[in-house]
Amino acid sequence: MTEQQAPGFFGNYGGSFLPPHLVEPMREVAIAYEEARQDSTFLEDYQALLSRYVGRPSLLYRAERLSEHVGGARIYMKREDLNHTGSHKINHCLGEALLAKRMGKTKLIAETGAGQHGVALATAAALLGLECEIHMGAIDVAKQHPNVVRMNMLGAKVVAVEEGGASLKEAVDSAFATFAARPEEYLFAIGSVVGPHPYPSIVRDFQSVVGREARAQFLEAEGRLPDAAVACVGGGSNAMGLFSGFLEDQSVQLYGVEPGGEGLDTARHAATMSLGTPGTLHGMATRVLQTADGEPAPVHSIASGLDYPGVGPQHVYLNETGRAHYVAVTDEQTLEAFQTLTRCEGILPALESSHAVAYGCLLARELGPEAAIIVNLSGRGDKDVDYVAEVLATR
Template sequence: MMNYKNKKLIVEPDGNGLYGIYGGEAENPELRSAMNKIRDAFHNIIKDVKFHDEMIELKRFYIGRPSPLYFAKRLSEHAGGAKIFLKREDLNHTGAHKINHCIGEVLLAKKMGKKKVLAETGAGQHGVALATVCALMGIECEIHMGQVDIEKEKPNVNKMKVLGCNVIPVTAGSATLKEAVDSAFNSYVTDLKNNFYAIGSVVGPAPFPEIVQYFQSIVGQEAKQQFSELTNTLPSAVVACVGGGSNSMGIFNSFLSDHEVQLIGVEPSGKGLQTDKHAATLTKGKFGSLHGFKCLYLQDENGNPSDTYSIASGLDYPGVGPQHCYLRDIGRVEYHTITDDECLDAFFSLSRKEGIIPALESAHAVAWAIKNARKLGNDKSIIVNLSGRGDKDVDFVLSKTAS
């Protein structure tokens, strides 16, 4: 394990897109060339004052930033320990953190002269956010979504259709997020000149982990400033759910060098780690290459990506962003798991104690906070990244919990 303590910790890729041994460039030469053009355009655009001015205006007047940092008093009393604060990304336009990087990616696509933006989606939050921004900026949008997730997340599917997006059902394999990524990539490479792949998390070949982390870092920047203004201190812990890892990298990024702050990533253990019904990549995964980048991912006996499961569609992915793999290896972030049952308990606890219905993805992080608040103690504080709202999940949850 590397000794990172007492040092400024910045997680960024080397010239080959690697974070330690994780990440990297696409192996296919044609695809790598296309990715390099995106990387060059990204590095140029983030130096452009006009681009920054446009982003500031859209964040303020379109997304509704800054999102509030809310002290959940009744939830904290229910947990009986540390004070729980919620970073309210659920209040963003489209209801989740995903729009933060979607605006950046679509602006980048427009600057590059692309004609169509493609992506995958699991829970549908990335798909809705991308379809929203494409409608705003007048560019064609195509979203690939597993048939299982389409049936679970009908409200988001209908929103994408209303926004003018072409939703492509994916029925191969387990018909969930992994297969949606495969399908979207296959469509993307048919026309690299005119298509732009807007990856929905800190995954995929370089430069996408770097791009998504950059645009999501606003979450941590705001949360750190807001908490300091409220308490004149740093939080004891910052907690976020981890699927691919975009919302968690977004909030962790600003606290990486604050070594007194415990950083907790929460994965889905689904029906239990002793079963094959989970998606706990960092807990049970092995090193290898997946979707054009090196990471830890869940593998079957032949080294292929294994089927995964989570009650939360947005966490149902066999791999994870290379930054998370690196941060796990050096010990800066701890990764824990929450079961479906614990997630559902937290979903109802937050809804009934604070009047805030969380996304099932975010409810995993809420569950960890409730479970560990007493252990931390009354003098401690936890920031939970409430990465999305649960409108999309209500019908599904009620169908699962009906007696």
Template sequence: MSNDIKNMAMPDEKGYFGEYGGSFIPPVLESILNEITAAYTEISKDPSFHEELNNLYQDYVGRPSPIFYLKNLSEKIGGGKIFLKREDLNHTGAHKINHCLGEALLCKKMGKKKIIAETGAGQHGVALATAAVLVGLECDIYMGEIDIVKEHPNVIRMKILGANVIPVDRGTRTLKDAVDVAFEAYLEDPVNQLYAIGSVVGPHPFPMMVRDFQSVVGREAKKQFQERYGKLPDNLVACVGGGSNAIGLFSAFLEDEDISIFGVEPSGRGFDDGDHAATLTKGSPGVLHGFKSYLLQDENGEPLPVYSVASGLDYPGVGPQHSLLKDIGRVQYVTASDKEAIDALFELSRTEGIIPAIESAHAMAFAEKLAKDLSPDQTILVNLSGRGDKDIDFVVEQYGKDYGL
């Protein structure tokens, strides 16, 4: 397995991770994406760009984010020790700011006037609106009407930051449709605006570019854990929708064969009714939004409706690198249901005083189950990708009575 990782360029020059990825786009966009690829390649080799970005990570975002041992929860479970990589403590409340700052700086250096994006849970939208203000760009955010209602606090934050929040009323009125509409808006003027994709999805170079910006999470975690505990974690856990927070953590550890890695997808209300978004668990290879990956699709290759209690996870595709990592067996992709995630949200809140985003609570749900089967000398590092401020109104309304609220 280690040779599979070490000997494989990820991605290759055409943007493929094995058979996944690539660029399935209209001819009108080919020159534009080639321009973006060239610009990113140039800045990725520019020490001044990295210095500017690293200074913002430190002084604006508050990096490095800490690692915290969940002593109360670990002792309550009685198995392995659970640790958190606290991306919830970043400015704007999630990991999304890591790549949004990079994309906004790229947009500015390319001379474009506006940056646009889709958002599901709103964390990408808030982070991009924040980055746009910082570097002086106009910002349009496309968001499904259902998600606008569920994630009202983040909608208000985007508007306070000066972003133009555009409701999407077509289809399922959630993340997939927001991506569709945002992409159509991008096609109207790809010269003066940049589409800042919110995860490790989309045509090349976006899966590579977002992965590279998010890799700061894994690099920090590896150094922090080794320095503090004298070894690396035995297990890594992160939630997976598109997959940016997960690949950000996983990327630094892929060659460490002794470390088990788990990506947690949403099984929603259950597989029998199709009310889930477990793409890697139940999907098959297909093409969506300009790239090839595992996809929840019908017999005609059309994306199926998907569902998750977590707005940031209800996407029918997944990052192409995750698709490859599944096929070669380096990462195990598992699931957590709505109920398990909400239970985990309250468990973490009431044992450690940390309210996680519903997305991150999926990772916590699996980590708690995993810990029960481990000995006390074994460790689990969970990427707590976001905080739950955005979710509390929805959680109280939908589940409050079940938890004594």
């Protein structure tokens, strides 16, 4: 379930589709990463940060009251929300920061939607003595103000992007443009399994710790593998992290949960896998939500980290080969799941993660009490509580 022989391709998807002036900088990143991943010292330094700084392994938690509430399968949650900085994003940000140091770069630059990637990258930069610049859509700057404050306190420069839809896609465009002007200074530390080769592989590899841990922890808890593994998908980094632990286990069904927004029969969603078509976006061949003239379409999700009109190319490959299944849940279902998990288990999930919780509950009912599943709780919801309170006050 990995690449074909062509570098950076997953079946027909992935690759590197770049303007000429970015070809050499991306080639340098690919070479540096290939050398780093075979360097035992680099890998030891990375593993040491995961255990001593992030606090890995993260907990695999049996959500007994939630399981009882839904009346179905036993639901386990991979608690990435307990990581330092509050999400799975720190897993790849530390790896990217170490790679930047190895390459002699002085600055990290990236996009962020919900702010979790931005906070994690700013944290990694502070820890390793690098400068950091984060581009964020103006809508998300207002919506995720606590994370903007955290990034500023960590020393990062936050650039509010006003163009277009002023959300995640525009933040990626803006960060790429700045990187393209000074690639000798910056490492582009992309925040998901998207973009040109080698980024989908880099981020997947650093996130694979989630799947390795979850598989071993579940075997210890249940003495068998789970019936299913569920994770939210925007670009798809947390899902690829979880899925990577089970790709060869055909008995484990893999479910990626996309943002259905206000409904797939409206234009207000970001369900790329469900309704997108083949296209090229941000240097990769993938599925894209597109307008009639082939431009990326405006998208919507209640979760800022999921409102992206594309998806990681390996997810498209897993879908086309039938190894993973992709579904969508609405904003309403997401809000309900946010409240249900909070009240049943005392856990505030990120709105992104609440998509996975919502579908996990539906799947648990469908599979019945003899089954057991893992839901990846990719981040905590502290950043979302004010926004959720505002939305609920209007109901």
